[in-house]
Amino acid sequence: xxxxxxxxxxxxxxxxxxxxxxxxxxxxxxxxxxxxxxxxxxxxxxxxxxxxxxxxxxxxxxxxxxxxxxxxxxxxxxxxxxxxxxxxxxxxxxxxxxxxxxxxxxxxxxxxxxxxxxxxxxxxxxxxxxxxxxxxxxxxxxxxxxxxxxxxxxxxxxxxxxxxxxxxxxxxxxxxxxxxxxxxxxxxxxxxxxxxxxxxxxxxxxxxxxxxxxxxxxxxxxxxxxxxxxxxxxxxxxxxxxxxxxxxxxxxxxxxxxxxxxxxxxxxxxxxxxxxxxxxxxxxxxxxxxxxxxxxxxxxxxxxxxxxxxxxxxxxxxxxxxxxxxxxxxxxxxxxxxxxxxxxxxxxxxxxxxxxxxxxxxxxxxxxxxxxxxxxxxxxxxxxxxxxxxxxxxxxxxxxxxxxxxxxxxxxxxxxxxxxxxxxxxxxxxxxxxxxxxxxxxxxxxxxxxxxxxxxxxxxxxxxxxxxxxxxxxxxxxxxxxxxxxxxxxxxxxxxxxxxxxxxxxxxxxxxxxxxxxxxxxxxxxxxxxxxxxxxxxxxxxxxxxxxxxxxxxxxxxxxxxxxxxxxxxxxxxxxxxxxxxxxxxxxxxxxxxxxxxxxxxxxxxxxxxxxxxxxxxxxxxxxxxxxxxxxxxxxxxxxxxxxxxxxxxxxxxxxxxxxxxxxxxxxxxxxxxxxxxxxxxxxxxxxxxxxxxxxxxxxxxxxxxxxxxxxxxxxxxxxxxxxxxxxxxxxxxxxxxxxxx
Amino acid sequence: xxxxxxxxxxxxxxxxxxxxxxxxxxxxxxxxxxxxxxxxxxxxxxxxxxxxxxxxxxxxxxxxxxxxxxxxxxxxxxxxxxxxxxxxxxxxxxxxxxxxxxxxxxxxxxxxxxxxxxxxxxxxxxxxxxxxxxxxxxxxxxxxxxxxxxxxxxxxxxxxxxxxxxxxxxxxxxxxxxxxxxxxxxxxxxx
Ligand code: FES
Ligand code: FES
Numbered sequence: 001x002x003x004x005x006x007x008x009x010x011x012x013x014x015x016x017x018x019x020x021x022x023x024x025x026x027x028x029x030x031x032x033x034x035x036x037x038x039x040x041x042x043x044x045x046x047x048x049x050x051x052x053x054x055x056x057x058x059x060x061x062x063x064x065x066x067x068x069x070x071x072x073x074x075x076x077x078x079x080x081x082x083x084x085x086x087x088x089x090x091x092x093x094x095x096x097x098x099x100x101x102x103x104x105x106x107x108x109x110x111x112x113x114x115x116x117x118x119x120x121x122x123x124x125x126x127x128x129x130x131x132x133x134x135x136x137x138x139x140x141x142x143x144x145x146x147x148x149x150x151x152x153x154x155x156x157x158x159x160x161x162x163x164x165x166x167x168x169x170x171x172x173x174x175x176x177x178x179x180x181x182x183x184x185x186x187x188x189x190x191x192x193x194x195x196x197x198x199x200x201x202x203x204x205x206x207x208x209x210x211x212x213x214x215x216x217x218x219x220x221x222x223x224x225x226x227x228x229x230x231x232x233x234x235x236x237x238x239x240x241x242x243x244x245x246x247x248x249x250x251x252x253x254x255x256x257x258x259x260x261x262x263x264x265x266x267x268x269x270x271x272x273x274x275x276x277x278x279x280x281x282x283x284x285x286x287x288x289x290x291x292x293x294x295x296x297x298x299x300x301x302x303x304x305x306x307x308x309x310x311x312x313x314x315x316x317x318x319x320x321x322x323x324x325x326x327x328x329x330x331x332x333x334x335x336x337x338x339x340x341x342x343x344x345x346x347x348x349x350x351x352x353x354x355x356x357x358x359x360x361x362x363x364x365x366x367x368x369x370x371x372x373x374x375x376x377x378x379x380x381x382x383x384x385x386x387x388x389x390x391x392x393x394x395x396x397x398x399x400x401x402x403x404x405x406x407x408x409x410x411x412x413x414x415x416x417x418x419x420x421x422x423x424x425x426x427x428x429x430x431x432x433x434x435x436x437x438x439x440x441x442x443x444x445x446x447x448x449x450x451x452x453x454x455x456x457x458x459x460x461x462x463x464x465x466x467x468x469x470x471x472x473x474x475x476x477x478x479x480x481x482x483x484x485x486x487x488x489x490x491x492x493x494x495x496x497x498x499x500x501x502x503x504x505x506x507x508x509x510x511x512x513x514x515x516x517x518x519x520x521x522x523x524x525x526x527x528x529x530x531x532x533x534x535x536x537x538x539x540x541x542x543x544x545x546x547x548x549x550x551x552x553x554x555x556x557x558x559x560x561x562x563x564x565x566x567x568x569x570x571x572x573x574x575x576x577x578x579x580x581x582x583x584x585x586x587x588x589x590x591x592x593x594x595x596x597x598x599x600x601x602x603x604x605x606x607x608x609x610x611x612x613x614x615x616x617x618x619x620x621x622x623x624x625x626x627x628x629x630x631x632x633x634x635x636x637x638x639x640x641x642x643x644x645x646x647x648x649x650x651x652x653x654x655x656x657x658x659x660x661x662x663x664x665x666x667x668x669x670x671x672x673x674x675x676x677x678x679x680x681x682x683x684x685x686x687x688x689x690x691x692x693x694x695x696x697x698x699x700x701x702x703x704x705x706x707x708x709x710x711x712x713x714x715x716x717x718x719x720x721x722x723x724x725x726x727x728x729x730x731x732x733x734x735x736x737x738x739x740x741x742x
Numbered sequence: 743x744x745x746x747x748x749x750x751x752x753x754x755x756x757x758x759x760x761x762x763x764x765x766x767x768x769x770x771x772x773x774x775x776x777x778x779x780x781x782x783x784x785x786x787x788x789x790x791x792x793x794x795x796x797x798x799x800x801x802x803x804x805x806x807x808x809x810x811x812x813x814x815x816x817x818x819x820x821x822x823x824x825x826x827x828x829x830x831x832x833x834x835x836x837x838x839x840x841x842x843x844x845x846x847x848x849x850x851x852x853x854x855x856x857x858x859x860x861x862x863x864x865x866x867x868x869x870x871x872x873x874x875x876x877x878x879x880x881x882x883x884x885x886x887x888x889x890x891x892x893x894x895x896x897x898x899x900x901x902x903x904x905x906x907x908x909x910x911x912x913x914x915x916x917x918x919x920x921x922x923x924x925x926x927x928x929x930x931x932x933x
Binding site for chain 1: 776798805812816818819820822854856864868872877878880881884905914918919920921922
């Protein structure tokens, strides 16, 4: 019975967050805690020739300075450093040796009694380098970019371009209308508000409790065990609250390695907090150069799609995602071809950032579709409808559900799309040019195996435990809602334990898969609880449920109730008291069915209005409507916030965000949030979120996940609106006013 | 009102473990140690509690609260005055505490997020933030709420556009802005 699922329930952790009681990684204080301050490299490539610690060590209150020369032993093989989501290659090893592979690389950790002393002493570490020539500009590596290797395992295969379909070159040559364009998305950084931090509590017996900013406590725990040769029972990783991550916390980051190194070396508790500039080497959305070619028939159907991409990676790991294949998935088209090359640069390895690959790929594809609509003299929405695909053409499969048509319809109505004048520069509001643009979004609906433990007390209180995270996504809340409904208890009677590596297994929180996985995990375990309760209830003398099968009862209002006859029921309390049981505990693993007969995706339609000051070119995004098809929505309040956040990110991507590198020194120039622009309150105006109905039976609860779909397509909708307002097509992001030159 | 004497605020009284002392000193050799600046005494009232402190003069107000007084509700998002996560109220005015040395405010009255709820009852803004889901990860939230308290006291905002402009010193990377504005409007409408 659904009392809570599908309702706008307020966050169950809301009280903790608005009162300041919620504790993040750098906020666990213990007596005797000491502080680490990180020293980073000032060159992009080379070796440390000499590192002089004498001045730093002379500072009163400094306990030690760790470098590659004096650090305690760490693992000496790549396998140890390969975390659960590491790409192919040879992972970066913090403080391992004197090699410098990117500017901003950590090279020393000063540990001192206070953070003030550590920071001051860190400024006194003197380093001489032997410098090698570096390349950090993707445009200089264009020719040297290398095609992706054939996939080495099923995960890599997911990220490798799909096979060519039909004969795209010939179809393109024969097309009635063609469009070709090159699109560019620069490096972008996640910039979660919380600084990356680890507090390592050193227990007397050498055991460690590590409070870490991470999206995967168990990933970090396994990694630390391998790198430091520790036993799993000696390392517990915790992250009860995470101040945003957006992908930057999927892999263990270097601050946790440094903090653990120092705690083991000094045998005491250590905190390491990175500075905002130091966070710019933790991973980023790789810059992407894309060439899109579209060939259409005169009636506005597509006949050819070619999507070529060059993306950035580091010298030591090959990071890539499914950058090109989205094009051939989204629209009906008999002929499609893809190429993907990697440009290796002297930078840190990129990492996943909110809807990795789809966000960048759909900026290009959806801009190109807008340009094709102009060439065909067709309404951009009408073009999408003519190219609508009912099947996943990569594998020729039906979708488990696809309510994209409904997104287009409801989104267009809410926006008032039918009042759009198709002419560019035709709409005005006082002195401003007004533009309306639209785009489509797509993402995957994935699920992962997950284990959930539920402990039910005779007083009708339940504890739900799983090692997953809540990075702001609302896991605490939806888990409580699902548990309350599945156990038939009030929401207040549910407590959620997460963000602790000692809890039952969970994958990292990413890919939009946690909501579906953990909710079905809770349902699976709740069924086991129900069965156990039924077993106890049947033992009661004259039990009203004596001859009933487990599928025939449900838990509601604190009772086991016969589905067929609601008058036959036993309360949880009675069943447990009678059996003299205080607590029932069950732990079950949810293994999602591996349904390869259908494609599983979420979709969206985004409509955007921009107003452009004709004199100075300032762009404001005044209205956005985002219509989402993502299966069953567990919580309309937190789900809507997820999408709002995605739209805000899309606005940032379209207009503000760009990591700038001084290629001469190979260093990021705007490694702070004053010069790396993220949207602020004044940038954000009216945003409307619509969830369209989309029943789906891919999992028992019909859930698809929402973390990424909100951002996909937004930048293209805005770029298309800018074109409509100004007649200028900007193909490289962000659309800053210098690019408009009206 | 309670009074807390906190000389040296705990940390500098600590001794280095012997083994560590030797290794560090061996490496430094005969050179004399570089001493830290002389501690300064500061008196502050934080959420109604008076504190007398002896501090390294480089201690920011933010670090004083987070690292010395265990008041971790106020957040550090940049330590550079760029994000507003560290916003607290000093004598009623909203201030970025990361850009403020504690010694600059000797004698001041400070209110942090922990001091807004009176006797367990949430401040109307705290309740409005929950009702409107004006946050996701919650990391910018204490700063947003303290900033909004300051904003309302300033009486400068009369429209949603004013709120957006005057709250733009508080970044929310989760992008909860529209809900933040709605929450503030709800409370402003009432006051
Ligand atoms: S931490 Fe003070 S403004 Fe960012
Ligand atoms: S709620 Fe996460 S930064 Fe604002």
